[in-house]
Amino acid sequence: MSTLKTLLIILGPTASGKTALAIDLAKRLNTEIISADSRQFYREMSIGTAKPTAEELDHATHHFVNSHSIKQNFSVGDFEKQGLELLETIFKTHNTAIMVGGSGLYIRAISEGFDELPSASPELRNKLNKEFEEKGLAYLQDRLKETDPVYYQMVDLNNPQRMIRALEVFESTGLPFSSYHKSAAHERPFRCIKIGIDFPRELLYQRINQRVDDMVKQGLVDEVKTLLPYRHLNALNTVGYSELFDYFDGKTDLETAISLIKQNTRRFAKRQLTWFRKDQDIKWIPAGSVAMVENALKGLSEV
Numbered sequence: 001m002s003t004l005k006t007l008l009i010i011l012g013p014t015a016s017g018k019t020a021l022a023i024d025l026a027k028r029l030n031t032e033i034i035s036a037d038s039r040q041f042y043r044e045m046s047i048g049t050a051k052p053t054a055e056e057l058d059h060a061t062h063h064f065v066n067s068h069s070i071k072q073n074f075s076v077g078d079f080e081k082q083g084l085e086l087l088e089t090i091f092k093t094h095n096t097a098i099m100v101g102g103s104g105l106y107i108r109a110i111s112e113g114f115d116e117l118p119s120a121s122p123e124l125r126n127k128l129n130k131e132f133e134e135k136g137l138a139y140l141q142d143r144l145k146e147t148d149p150v151y152y153q154m155v156d157l158n159n160p161q162r163m164i165r166a167l168e169v170f171e172s173t174g175l176p177f178s179s180y181h182k183s184a185a186h187e188r189p190f191r192c193i194k195i196g197i198d199f200p201r202e203l204l205y206q207r208i209n210q211r212v213d214d215m216v217k218q219g220l221v222d223e224v225k226t227l228l229p230y231r232h233l234n235a236l237n238t239v240g241y242s243e244l245f246d247y248f249d250g251k252t253d254l255e256t257a258i259s260l261i262k263q264n265t266r267r268f269a270k271r272q273l274t275w276f277r278k279d280q281d282i283k284w285i286p287a288g289s290v291a292m293v294e295n296a297l298k299g300l301s302e303v
Contacts, residue, residue: 004095004191005091005095005096005097005189005190005191006095006096006097006190006191006192006193007087007096007097007098007099007110007111007188007190007191007192007193008025008029008096008097008098008099008193008195009036009098009099009100009107009111009192009193009194009195010022010025010098010099010100010101010195010197011036011100011101011102011104011107011194011195011196011197011276011282012102012196012197012198012199012272012276012287013102013197013199013204013269013270013272013273013276014050014102014208014211014265014268014269014272015050015204015207015208015211015265015269016102016197016199016204016207016287017197017199017287017288018100018101018102018197019050019052019056019100020056021100021195021197022060022098022100023052023056023059023060025098025297026059026060026061026098027059027060028297029094029096029098030094031060031090031094031096031097031098032060032061032062032063032090032094032097032098033060033061033062033063033097033098033099033100034062034063034064034083034086034087034097034098034099034100034110035062035063035064035065035099035100035101036064036079036099036100036101036102036103036106036107036110037049037100037101037102037103037106038076038079038101038103038105038106039103039235039238040064040065040066040101041064041065041066041067041068041074042066042068042069042070042235043066043067043068043069043070044069044070044226044227044230045070045223045227045235045236045241046223047215047218047219047220047223048215048220048223048224048238048240048241049240050211050215051065051066052065063086064079064083070227070230070233070235070236071230071233073234076105076106076109076114077109077114077117079106079109079110080109080110080113080114083099083109083110084110084188087110087190091190102272104154104272104275104276107194111188111192111194112186112188113186113188114180117169117177117180118169118172118173119172120168120169120171120172121172124168124171124172125164125168128164128167128168128171129164132160132164137157137158137160140160140163140164140167141157141163143163143167144163144166144167147166147167147170147176148166148170148176148177148178150176150178151166151176151177151178153271153274154178154271154274154275155271156238156239156268156271157267157271158237158238158239158242158264158268159237159238160237161234161237165177166178192281193283194279194281194282194283195282195283195284195285196276196282196283196284196285197284197285197287198284198285198286198287199287199288200287203287204269204287205266205269208262208265208266208269209262209266211265212240212258212261212262212265213258215240216258220240220244221244221247221254224240224241224244224245224248225244225248227241228245228248231245239261239264239265239268240261240265243257243258243260243261243264244257244261
């Protein structure tokens with residue numbers, strides 16, 4: 001691939017308007033979109049993941065949306081490998097590709113790569129899973145905070161499998177999971193331009209609350225109900241689904257579950273921003289500005 005090829009990365013917290021901006025840019029640049037939202041991969045999860053609508057998908061070719069089943073194991077390492085192969089194909093006919101999402105780990109996998117993470121023994125994994133089953137989510141959160149405070153500030157604390165993976169690394173090596181993210185970036189045969197959508201926090205939180213209300217109207221509760229038989233799968237240990245599983249278990253009422261989805265989504269957005277603010281390569285543009293697209297394209301032309 002030519003070094004002139006460019007990956008334009010649109011990122012930001014949940015509900016910040018990334019999808020609309022990416023589609024507008026894809027149409028103007030006549031190119032394709034790679035989703036770096038780790039929850040939108042799964043076909044069975046639609047309403048609760050705020051996937052692009054069928055109409056939006058028609059406006060631009062999307063990859064890694066509805067690409068996998070929740071029954072499939074699909075790691076960030078798998079995403080890196082498949083994503084780089086896909087970019088090689090796209091760049092054969094396009095000078096620019098667009099990646100969009102709020103999963104910082106997945107964005108970094110494509111743009112920089114990681115140190116090779118150590119594998120854990122099945123015995124250690126089983127031990128940590130058993131501790132989670134017996135002691136709950138708060139136990140994992142406390143252990144991660146103690147052993148790896150850096151990753152604790154970034155990870156989705158409602159995702160036990162992400163925390164278990166970090167604890168596996170720590171218990172296997174004695175080193176925090178975050179220490180494996182600090183090496184020099186892997187050289188890529190394309191340039192990356194990162195555009196972040198900057199949203200005032202209070203307005204962002206209002207958008208999150210409204211989005212959750214809209215999801216409920218669209219049938220989120222029924223979607224989660226159909227997934228009850230698969231609740232043990234990693235993909236479903238996430239905001240918007242975990243809270244409603246508790247509702248179906250009788251641990252809370254529906255109003256409380258919806259309120260918790262809003263609260264946990266706001267917390268997740270805060271963690272996304274914590275991750276992104278550490279990246280000095282991101283050019284932040286004001287959300288909702290009529291010049292958003294022009295600003296992104298200007299960033300593209302200036303590099």
